[in-house]
Amino acid sequence: SNFEPVIESAVQKNVSGYSIHHGDLTLSLIDQGYIIVFILWLIGFFFFLFCYIKKMMQFRQYITNSQSVIDPEILAIVENWRKSFGINRKVKLLTADYIMSPFTKGILKPVIFIPDKLLKADDVNLLNSVIGHEMAHISRFDDFWLKLQQLCQMIYFFHPVVWYTNKKISLYRESLCDNLALAKGIISNQTYGQSIMTILKLNLMRTETVS
Numbered sequence: 001s002n003f004e005p006v007i008e009s010a011v012q013k014n015v016s017g018y019s020i021h022h023g024d025l026t027l028s029l030i031d032q033g034y035i036i037v038f039i040l041w042l043i044g045f046f047f048f049l050f051c052y053i054k055k056m057m058q059f060r061q062y063i064t065n066s067q068s069v070i071d072p073e074i075l076a077i078v079e080n081w082r083k084s085f086g087i088n089r090k091v092k093l094l095t096a097d098y099i100m101s102p103f104t105k106g107i108l109k110p111v112i113f114i115p116d117k118l119l120k121a122d123d124v125n126l127l128n129s130v131i132g133h134e135m136a137h138i139s140r141f142d143d144f145w146l147k148l149q150q151l152c153q154m155i156y157f158f159h160p161v162v163w164y165t166n167k168k169i170s171l172y173r174e175s176l177c178d179n180l181a182l183a184k185g186i187i188s189n190q191t192y193g194q195s196i197m198t199i200l201k202l203n204l205m206r207t208e209t210v211s
Contacts, residue, residue, distance in 0.1 A: 041158070048154040059105060066094035066113060074119070074127060078112070081132050084184050085139040093131075095119055101199065104132050107172065111140045116204055129195035132181035139180070142173060 035061045069075065092111040112134045118126060137143070146185050149166055156162040182192055 037071075039107065044157050045154055048157050052150060052154065059103075062098060063094060063105060063111060063113065064101075066096040069093040069095050069114070069119070071119075075126075077124070077131055078135075079128055081135040081184075082126075082185070083134050086185065087135065087139055089138070091135070091138060102134055104134045104137045105143060107141060107144050110143070114136075118199070121198070123195075123198065123200070125191045126195045128187050128196050129181070129192050130199075132184065132186060133177050135182040136177035137173075140177070142177075145173075 013130055037147070075093065078091060087152050089108065090111060092109070094111055095115045095116050097116045098191050099117070100115060101117075102112065102118065104110060104112050112131065114127075114130060118130060149169060178192070182189060187195075
């Protein structure tokens with residue numbers, strides 16, 4: 001029949017048109033999936049970014065409300081450790097009556113925070129141990145590396161391996177600073193260990209920063 005080629009051509013066009021439309025629909029669903037995943041990632045990233053900024057603002061407030069230590073004997077300990085580690089930057093020592101563990105903040109202008117509770121203990125060995133450990137962090141620029149580490153964790157917050165790795169890195173960093181402080185030979189292993197026990201007895205909670 002003369003109409004058969006026309007009918008066949010129309011059928012092919014309809015089938016082809018359906019295939020194209022069906023392909024576009026599939027592609028559209030895939031794109032929507034990517035968009036949803038990206039939106040979920042953005043929500044998670046900005047949530048952890050908000051938590052990080054809030055935490056940093058709290059520590060800045062702690063530092064702002066702290067007082068400079070002016071005791072010449074304590075400052076001499078700070079200076080001794082600074083020279084021992086070959087640190088050219090000026091290191092400021094602060095204190096307040098916050099119930100938290102010692103910590104270090106700052107890269108170019110580092111500060112060491114020591115709670116008033118430790119200073120009132122009037123224990124030279126304890127201060128040597130604490131300041132030596134914090135000075136090791138400063139010598140390694142750990143505040144910078146910690147910020148980089150936290151940024152990676154915010155970007156890959158969805159990956160459990162990142163959280164596990166970050167925890168291991170933090171533990172290794174603290175252990176390394178212990179060893180660096182002991183390697184200077186200013187304090188003995190026994191004295192250092194006793195100082196850690198003293199901090200535990202004083203019930204100072206751990207802070208989530210370079211400490």
